[in-house]
Amino acid sequence: xxxxxxxxxxxxxxxxxxxxxKSLLLMGRDxxxxxxxxxxxxxxxxxxxxxxxxxTYKGRWVHGNVGVGFISGTAGAPFSATxxxxxxxxxxxxxxxxxSGKTLRCYFTYGGMSGMxxxxxxxGMQYDLQIS
Numbered sequence: 001x002x003x004x005x006x007x008x009x010x011x012x013x014x015x016x017x018x019x020x021x022k023s024l025l026l027m028g029r030d031x032x033x034x035x036x037x038x039x040x041x042x043x044x045x046x047x048x049x050x051x052x053x054x055x056t057y058k059g060r061w062v063h064g065n066v067g068v069g070f071i072s073g074t075a076g077a078p079f080s081a082t083x084x085x086x087x088x089x090x091x092x093x094x095x096x097x098x099x100s101g102k103t104l105r106c107y108f109t110y111g112g113m114s115g116m117x118x119x120x121x122x123x124g125m126q127y128d129l130q131i132s
Contacts, residue, residue, distance in 0.1 A: 024048065026127040026128065036049055044064070047059070060094065092115075093105070
């Protein structure tokens with residue numbers, strides 16, 4: 001009798017397991033550099049912190065897990081399998097605020113081990129965002 005094996009899972013890497021963190025690098029259009037850290041508090045969300053122009057911004061990030069894959073196989077001689085995955089990354093956003101009330105909003109795409117996006121502060125300054 002043939003045995004079918006099904007595996008359904010998200011395309012997020014093991015690095016997004018509870019408690020792991022990612023480094024954030026922001027570069028403003030004026031050359032300003034900022035660094036931060038995003039931590040996973042569960043699948044698809046968590047706290048983050050960015051230090052920008054001497055001020056610390058804290059907030060939360062979320063992203064939608066839209067990439068799903070599955071593998072189907074038949075145990076027999078010879079073994080045959082089919083794998084179908086959807087890639088490209090998941091969209092997300094982050095909302096941060098400093099103690100003085102300044103805000104920073106980020107929109108990004110995250111795909112497994114890294115991501116990229118754009119952030120904007122309350123004054124309209126934009127920053128390129130890299131997640132690694």
